[in-house]
Amino acid sequence: MSKTVNILIADDHALVRRGVKTLLETQDHFRVVAEAKTGDEAIAKAKEYHPDVAILDIRMSGMSGIDACRQIVNSGGGCKVIMLTAYAEDDLLFAAIQAGAAGYVLKLVGGDELIHAVERVSSGEGFLDSAMTGSVFKAVIKATGSQHAAMFLTLTPREMGILALVSTGMTNRQIGSKLHLGEGTIRNYVSSVLAKLAVVNRAEAAAFAVQHKLSEMIAIEPL
Numbered sequence: 039m040s041k042t043v044n045i046l047i048a049d050d051h052a053l054v055r056r057g058v059k060t061l062l063e064t065q066d067h068f069r070v071v072a073e074a075k076t077g078d079e080a081i082a083k084a085k086e087y088h089p090d091v092a093i094l095d096i097r098m099s100g101m102s103g104i105d106a107c108r109q110i111v112n113s114g115g116g117c118k119v120i121m122l123t124a125y126a127e128d129d130l131l132f133a134a135i136q137a138g139a140a141g142y143v144l145k146l147v148g149g150d151e152l153i154h155a156v157e158r159v160s161s162g163e164g165f166l167d168s169a170m171t172g173s174v175f176k177a178v179i180k181a182t183g184s185q186h187a188a189m190f191l192t193l194t195p196r197e198m199g200i201l202a203l204v205s206t207g208m209t210n211r212q213i214g215s216k217l218h219l220g221e222g223t224i225r226n227y228v229s230s231v232l233a234k235l236a237v238v239n240r241a242e243a244a245a246f247a248v249q250h251k252l253s254e255m256i257a258i259e260p261l
Contacts (some may be wrong), residue, residue, distance in 0.1 A: 040067040043160045046089040047073050048080035050098040063150045077101030084110045089117055090160050096123040105135045111138030118159045141165035192234045200227045205247035
């Protein structure tokens with residue numbers, strides 16, 4: 039049986055809070071223990087209810103979700119924070135990361151992605167909405183001047199993830215099972231990766247990934 043995950047939801051729109059709560063409580067091991075409509079209230083509720091995960095809207099009346107995130111994380115209670123926002127803006131993303139957020143999810147994504155984010159963050163991992171992965175990757179390149187990272191600029195975030203799995207020796211079927219995609223879809227992604235990297239087969243693609251340290255740039259979860 040999965041461990042119960044206690045959750046705080048903070049958003050200044052009641053309908054959003056209700057929708058998120060309804061979604062999360064479809065999971066038997068998720069329990070919404072508190073709700074808040076402001077950043078200040080979120081901080082107070084986090085201290086009172088000691089949630090495992092707080093889901094905060096970035097832009098709320100008064101104190102922002104980012105400032106609330108910083109205080110909740112720094113309180114030492116062990117609460118992990120997921121920022122939930124309608125805005126796919128790089129500056130907000132990096133501000134959230136600097137404030138200690140463990141996850142960043144866009145409101146427009148499907149419910150499965152938010153559930154997955156809570157699962158990942160509550161187990162001590164990070165989670166970044168796939169729509170924002172490219173922005174982070176490019177920022178790392180800009181900040182570090184990494185020639186290795188630059189070798190993968192032609193790949194989409196999904197292609198980079200699949201290449202990383204190919205480099206571990208996984209088959210198309212195994213990758214498809216892990217990512218919940220059809221084997222034919224994975225085959226098409228792999229073909230695109232081979233073409234973009236100008237290599238002729240999976241072995242060369244895997245060697246390219248290892249040579250240019252792809253595993254140091256993105257996390258590869260175990261199968």
